[in-house]
Amino acid sequence: MGLDLGTKTLGVAISDAFGWTAQGLETIKINENKKEFGLVRLAEIIKEHEVSQIVLGFPKNMNATIGPRGEASQAFARVLEEKFGLPVYLWDERLTTMAAERVLLEADVSRAKRKKVIDKMAAVMILQGYLDSQSKL
Numbered sequence: 001m002g003l004d005l006g007t008k009t010l011g012v013a014i015s016d017a018f019g020w021t022a023q024g025l026e027t028i029k030i031n032e033n034k035k036e037f038g039l040v041r042l043a044e045i046i047k048e049h050e051v052s053q054i055v056l057g058f059p060k061n062m063n064a065t066i067g068p069r070g071e072a073s074q075a076f077a078r079v080l081e082e083k084f085g086l087p088v089y090l091w092d093e094r095l096t097t098m099a100a101e102r103v104l105l106e107a108d109v110s111r112a113k114r115k116k117v118i119d120k121m122a123a124v125m126i127l128q129g130y131l132d133s134q135s136k137l
Helices: 039-048 068-084 096-106 112-134
Strands: 003-006 008-017 022-029 054-059 090-094
Touching: 003 068, 003 112, 008 039, 008 112, 022 039, 022 112, 039 068, 054 068, 054 112, 068 090, 090 112, 096 112
Parallel strands: 003 054, 054 090
Antiparallel strands: 003 008, 008 022
């Protein structure tokens, strides 16, 4: 399962059974300030799709340092590991949201629709990048 953590939404992607391709599943509304991360819904997805590992986007700064968003991802990774007992891999997601935005713009998706799917699309790119790296091993 691939996740793109924002402050208000959590993009979710799932791979096929072979671990070859990532598909966008949904965007979960969350509230980072209130520590509401959609864990009940994530538990349902993990059970339904028999998830064995989680790939979480890790937004580093362009100079590879870790800023506030990266720290938020690290903290969320610990929450996921404790709650679900699954391995959580932090995946460098620099530019994935921008790349997802570019794909949606090229597909002529309206601004309103882009806003609804951008996090799910970024989760797909995060998970696909991880899957591609594993197939080269």
